[in-house]
Amino acid sequence: MLEPLFDGFSEIEVLSLIAGVGKTHPKDLVKQTFAEVTGSSDDRSFGRWLAEGVFRKSEYEVISSRPDSALLSSISKTTFNFNKLSINSLDLRFVPSPHTWDGSYANNGWAQECPHPITKITWDNPILISYKLAEEVGGIIPDQWSMSSKEGVLGQNINQLVPRTNEFNRGREVAPIAKVSLPDGTFVEGPIHVQPGIADYTLILPLGHGRTKSGRIGTGSGFDYNPIRSSQTSSSIKGATLKLTSRTHKLANTQEHWSMEGRAIIREASAEEYYKNPDFTSKLGIESHSPNLFPKIKDTTTGEWREMTVAEKAKHGPRGNSAYHPPKTSEIENKSDRLDLLIPGRTSKDGLFDSDPSNDEISLKGHQQWGMAIDFNTCLGCSACVVACQSENNIPIVGKDQVLRGREMHWMRIDRYFASNDYREDNKPDKTKVSDDVQVNFQGVSCMQCEKAPCESVCPVNATVHDDQGLNTMAYNRCIGTRYCANNCPYKVRRFNFLDYNKRQTDHLYEGPLGPAGVNELHQMQKNPDVTLRMRGVMEKCTYCVQRIQEAKINHKSKNPGSGDVLVPDGTIKTACQMVCPTDAITFGDITDENSEVYKMKNSDRNYAVLGYLDIRPRTTYLSKIRNPNPLMPDAYDKPLGRKEYEARYGH
Numbered sequence: 001m002l003e004p005l006f007d008g009f010s011e012i013e014v015l016s017l018i019a020g021v022g023k024t025h026p027k028d029l030v031k032q033t034f035a036e037v038t039g040s041s042d043d044r045s046f047g048r049w050l051a052e053g054v055f056r057k058s059e060y061e062v063i064s065s066r067p068d069s070a071l072l073s074s075i076s077k078t079t080f081n082f083n084k085l086s087i088n089s090l091d092l093r094f095v096p097s098p099h100t101w102d103g104s105y106a107n108n109g110w111a112q113e114c115p116h117p118i119t120k121i122t123w124d125n126p127i128l129i130s131y132k133l134a135e136e137v138g139g140i141i142p143d144q145w146s147m148s149s150k151e152g153v154l155g156q157n158i159n160q161l162v163p164r165t166n167e168f169n170r171g172r173e174v175a176p177i178a179k180v181s182l183p184d185g186t187f188v189e190g191p192i193h194v195q196p197g198i199a200d201y202t203l204i205l206p207l208g209h210g211r212t213k214s215g216r217i218g219t220g221s222g223f224d225y226n227p228i229r230s231s232q233t234s235s236s237i238k239g240a241t242l243k244l245t246s247r248t249h250k251l252a253n254t255q256e257h258w259s260m261e262g263r264a265i266i267r268e269a270s271a272e273e274y275y276k277n278p279d280f281t282s283k284l285g286i287e288s289h290s291p292n293l294f295p296k297i298k299d300t301t302t303g304e305w306r307e308m309t310v311a312e313k314a315k316h317g318p319r320g321n322s323a324y325h326p327p328k329t330s331e332i333e334n335k336s337d338r339l340d341l342l343i344p345g346r347t348s349k350d351g352l353f354d355s356d357p358s359n360d361e362i363s364l365k366g367h368q369q370w371g372m373a374i375d376f377n378t379c380l381g382c383s384a385c386v387v388a389c390q391s392e393n394n395i396p397i398v399g400k401d402q403v404l405r406g407r408e409m410h411w412m413r414i415d416r417y418f419a420s421n422d423y424r425e426d427n428k429p430d431k432t433k434v435s436d437d438v439q440v441n442f443q444g445v446s447c448m449q450c451e452k453a454p455c456e457s458v459c460p461v462n463a464t465v466h467d468d469q470g471l472n473t474m475a476y477n478r479c480i481g482t483r484y485c486a487n488n489c490p491y492k493v494r495r496f497n498f499l500d501y502n503k504r505q506t507d508h509l510y511e512g513p514l515g516p517a518g519v520n521e522l523h524q525m526q527k528n529p530d531v532t533l534r535m536r537g538v539m540e541k542c543t544y545c546v547q548r549i550q551e552a553k554i555n556h557k558s559k560n561p562g563s564g565d566v567l568v569p570d571g572t573i574k575t576a577c578q579m580v581c582p583t584d585a586i587t588f589g590d591i592t593d594e595n596s597e598v599y600k601m602k603n604s605d606r607n608y609a610v611l612g613y614l615d616i617r618p619r620t621t622y623l624s625k626i627r628n629p630n631p632l633m634p635d636a637y638d639k640p641l642g643r644k645e646y647e648a649r650y651g652h
Helices: 011-018 026-038 043-052 069-073 109-113 131-138 271-276 310-316 384-392 400-404 454-458 484-488 506-514 546-559 576-580 597-602 641-650
Strands: 090-096 127-129 172-181 187-194 202-207 236-253 268-270 342-347 353-355 370-375 413-419 439-445 464-466 472-474 586-590 620-623 625-627
Touching: 011 026, 026 043, 109 384, 127 131, 131 187, 131 236, 187 236, 236 400, 268 271, 268 641, 271 625, 370 597, 384 413, 384 576, 400 506, 413 641, 439 641, 454 464, 454 484, 576 586, 586 597
Parallel strands: 090 202, 127 187, 268 625, 370 620
Antiparallel strands: 090 236, 127 202, 172 187, 172 236, 342 353, 370 586, 413 439, 464 472
16 A cells, blocks of 8 residues: 655545544554454455455355346336437437546546547547538538538538648648537537447537646646536436537547558458458458568478478568677577578579578577567457556657647557448449448557568668567667658658657747756656656657566576576566556567467467568567357348458459
8 A cells, every 4th residue: 555645645534534533544444444344353364355456255145136027018118208319409428538537537648648549539528429410510521531522611621631731731630619508508619520430419528628727737628518517417418409610629630640541451351251261361461462471491300391480480580770690500509490591582493492501591599589469359449558558668748739740659559440331333432421330440550570670771870770589679879860760661650759758848848948847756756767768859669668578588587597598488578558458459479489379379360460561571460350240130241341341442
């Protein structure tokens, strides 16, 4: 149990004073309550309860429950009074904001800047409405889905993202402000965001924003919708109206900042198709039409040609711009561990690459090779990994103005993709419509640790290089900020410190030496001492939590001194994103260990590399999504909408 900062009062102490218990140490109050509930007052039982978090055999007894059939039969349609909704009688739904909850986290910069899982908006809480309602209110078509020139009553589109003008840039969503009124005359105002999946004539109003006094981060962030709520209408209100004003508000939407669309990024199939064609994943994307990027090899035992295993690809794949030289085969005592590399340009009579025993092969024996696999089947898009990575790696917040400029610093991002069932007569996706019922996919993207990393070959000062563990590392002191690496990264996962985000507050970024600098002692306690703080002019990106890797290696060596065993057991190292994932969608480990979990994931027939046809060999790969809808449902489909859209676009 931690003592409160600044000798303040804890919640327990405040409640005890209000209840008239008197001034008592909070730990004594907890122990007293524990004794009353459990009947045990010894320190050993209390310590076990603290460690386990639950008191054994304290659950309620199981009882049998049967519904009253007579009561159920008396219920009819007339029992419930459903008001018919229309544009003149809207249904309001108040929900906690994913950024601030009910306002409790309004002053938390990590939460405020973490993109909304669905809308991808930061620092704001717009009113969410359906496409149909937006069309009725002003004949407005969202520009995210439509290239149509149809305009609304304000002469602009809702959610407009207009390039090549001085006013708008990608990610700057200009939303009209609307007035939501109730029959009693009360009203609130807020920006409008059109969101697929919202029920028609229903407004979603996220709470927790718009606070006038909430500290440096939370004050003035977003809009307050509480004035129209009451104790009787705390969660929903009926009979509201919506009217657009002449004002607009800029929303910082990150969905368009790092786009990789149109290249079989998301791969999915129905369960039925997967059972029939387990290898469907490898038949999608450009690489399905290109030669095998890893040539076949001759097995040293059987003499037959075969595909490389995941471990062999990791051990013998060519490196990028490496400043480190792994040991050569000639330096290894056990020559049986040698796997002869194939020499490009030499082919055998079978049309395959031939092997040459004299080739001095690079071997990585004794060096674990780290990799990651992300399963689309289990990823929920909750964004816990985004905040965990930010906390672990001292990633700063930059403020709404910088997010509008596309300068957010998150090393991990969650890309959200919609797929609809609207098609033109030529069977091509109709981009002028927004489906009321879309399917959504989430994809976590961070540095892929490519073995042939394109960022390494363009850095003029060798600030980004490969190490003997297969990691694409950063030497911050070498970086001169050319940003060539970010431009050459196909995944767009590198982040540049345009300003001193770690040194200055978000409202003093442009003041330079004249502004306040430094971090107070309390904020210094927030930083991870194992991770370097980056300053202005330096590039940064995901490191696979290399500090955790090094810590695990040191601990393992200290437990086995002199043994020569430097291989960390599988499961010992967990990256920050992996540790907080509620569904275990992220797997990390040594891909050369055939017993490791990540090796098994990468050997799955669902495993694939995003943009694999570029032959940069990313260490992070993905497992395709399998959808299994109930075929008896009225709206059941035979193929996932994303797969259908892919086939309509590419013809296969």
